[in-house]
Amino acid sequence: MVVYSFYIFDRHAECIYKRRWLPRPVSITSKSSRPASDLSIQSAGGSPAVFGESARTTDDDAKLIFGTVFSLRNMARKLGGEDDNFVSYRTNQYKLHYFETPTNIKFVMLTDLKSPSMRLALEQIYINLYVEYVVKNPLSPVEHPGGVGVNNELFEESLEQFVTRVLT
Amino acid sequence: MYVSTVYSLIIINKAGGLVYQREFHSGLHKLSTNDYLVLAGTFHGVHAITRSITPRLPLASTATNPTTASHSATASLSVTSPSSTTTPTTPTPTASNNPTANTPSSTYSFPNPSVPASGLEFLETDKFRLTCFQTQTGTKFLLFTDPFMANIDVVMKKIYELYADFVMKNPFYQLEMPVRCESFDRHLGSWLRGRI
Numbered sequence: 001m002v003v004y005s006f007y008i009f010d011r012h013a014e015c016i017y018k019r020r021w022l023p024r025p026v027s028i029t030s031k032s033s034r035p036a037s038d039l040s041i042q043s044a045g046g047s048p049a050v051f052g053e054s055a056r057t058t059d060d061d062a063k064l065i066f067g068t069v070f071s072l073r074n075m076a077r078k079l080g081g082e083d084d085n086f087v088s089y090r091t092n093q094y095k096l097h098y099f100e101t102p103t104n105i106k107f108v109m110l111t112d113l114k115s116p117s118m119r120l121a122l123e124q125i126y127i128n129l130y131v132e133y134v135v136k137n138p139l140s141p142v143e144h145p146g147g148v149g150v151n152n153e154l155f156e157e158s159l160e161q162f163v164t165r166v167l168t
Numbered sequence: 169m170y171v172s173t174v175y176s177l178i179i180i181n182k183a184g185g186l187v188y189q190r191e192f193h194s195g196l197h198k199l200s201t202n203d204y205l206v207l208a209g210t211f212h213g214v215h216a217i218t219r220s221i222t223p224r225l226p227l228a229s230t231a232t233n234p235t236t237a238s239h240s241a242t243a244s245l246s247v248t249s250p251s252s253t254t255t256p257t258t259p260t261p262t263a264s265n266n267p268t269a270n271t272p273s274s275t276y277s278f279p280n281p282s283v284p285a286s287g288l289e290f291l292e293t294d295k296f297r298l299t300c301f302q303t304q305t306g307t308k309f310l311l312f313t314d315p316f317m318a319n320i321d322v323v324m325k326k327i328y329e330l331y332a333d334f335v336m337k338n339p340f341y342q343l344e345m346p347v348r349c350e351s352f353d354r355h356l357g358s359w360l361r362g363r364i
Contacts (some may be wrong), residue, residue, distance in 0.1 A: 002279075004223040019221075064221050073289060074208060075170045079312070080295035084292055089291040093222045094277050103276045112279055 001117075003163050004094060007062055009055060011104035013070070015062040016144040018152065019159065029049070068168065069108055079127050087119055096139040099123055129158050174323060175296060178204070179331070182306030186211030186354040189313055192360055195282040196296060196312060211310065215287035215300065224276035239254045281297040299324060323363070330355050 005020035047056035069086070077087040088097045095115060099107040099122035105129075107122040133139055133155040175196045179188035186208035192221070199207065208233060278285050289299040299320045301309045309327060313320055334352035335341055340347060 004279075061221060064217050068214050068221065070215050071304065073208050075210065076291075076293040076295075078203070078207070078288055079291055084293050084295045087294065088290045089288050091218055091222065091289050092283055094274070094284040096218075110221075 001115040001168055002112040003115075003167060004112070005061075006110075006125075006159070006163070007065055007106075007108040009062075009066050009069075009106040009108070010144060014142070014145065015059075015064060015066065016147045018058060018062050019156075020058065021163065065096075065108055065110075066106075069096070069106060073098070073100070088117065097122060099126065101126055118167075121162075125159065125162060129155055129162065133158065172317050172363060174317075175312040175314070177312075177327065177356075177362070178208060178213055178310040179206045179347065180308040180310065185343065185344070187345065188274075190353070190356070192357075193238065195314075209259040211300075212308070215308065220283050222278055225279060227275050227277055234285045238247060301328065323360075330359065 003021055004132055005018065007015055007019075008017040010016045022035070022047060071088065073086040076084050085100070086098055088095060090096070093113075095111050095113055097109045097111065097115075097118035099119055101107075109122060109128060111118060130150075133142075133152060134150050137149065139150065140152070146152050173195065174191070174192050176191040176193075180363060181187045185323075186205050189204050215350050246307070247352065287302065288300055291300075295315070297315045297317065297320075299311045299313065301311075301324045303309075309324060309331075311320065311324055311327070313323075330352060335349050337346050338349050338351075
């Protein structure tokens with residue numbers, strides 16, 4: 001089983017934590033730090049359509065994922081009733097798992113097709129990692145604009161361990 | 169023992185418009201016609217987005233398309249080290265040290281490279297399961313079923329067959345317009361009833 005990425009969205013629709021286990025091409029991550037190389041990519045990137053595809057940053061991905069899960073969750077609620085929960089969807093390439101807490105914090109995980117339902121795993125991440133290391137941290141703010149308070153060492157390390165050891 | 173409950177069927181044309189909606193079993197909430205139109209449009213958009221957020225796995229840098237690689241190598245060299253005298257056609261060690269030289273847009277692959285990325289195919293919630301089948305021409309069939317129903321693809325295939333026979337072969341049917349074909353309704357209803 002392969003986990004591709006993991007996102008947490010707060011109740012203000014902001015992505016407060018994102019983590020991907022298989023990195024994107026370097027050009028995207030080095031975009032801000034190397035304006036010169038960014039320029040060269042732009043002049044070199046063959047057809048504009050192809051360039052547009054590759055230039056999408058991880059930020060944009062998080063927004064697209066939020067939009068997707070938000071729409072699908074609303075669709076599920078509309079058709080199945082208020083107590084229905086959107087659990088997961090899959091395409092022929094990947095699977096997306098979704099878990100929402102009663103406080104509207106959304107946990108999203110993208111995995112390969114072979115993975116079983118990750119709902120319990122996401123719940124475990126919420127209960128054992130998020131609540132323990134983020135919510136119970138006295139130095140962490142109540143809200144997490146820009147990921148402040150979530151990106152602490154304990155949380156990140158234990159998430160890493162959980163995904164690499166428990167899930168694979 | 170499996171339950172074979174098909175709640176409803178929705179057909180969306182290639183532009184995202186709702187062309188057919190029919191309920192077979194109650195179980196899901198009823199929406200107004202307007203809400204179904206909104207749902208069809210929203211799903212059409214979400215379907216396209218789910219395809220575009222497919223994870224991209226970076227490939228080894230050497231396995232790139234040679235023309236693109238040398239092209240970007242030249243361009244980045246000219247920006248980062250204008251004094252360099254390297255010939256543009258051969259990617260040099262200098263070029264591979266530069267992160268941008270290795271990353272033209274073709275250096276990724278999808279998790280399952282043998283097939284083109286599709287959009288959402290199955291969606292699961294606590295109460296129902298949505299199966300989406302997109303034809304070659306972009307028409308989408310959405311089938312809402314019980315979450316534990318088996319052999320959904322058989323049902324989907326039959327529905328597509330009935331659609332081809334009674335909608336597409338109907339000389340009075342206008343493409344992309346709402347489906348109002350009595351024979352399609354009739355055959356669909358009797359076939360699904362026959363299964364249960």
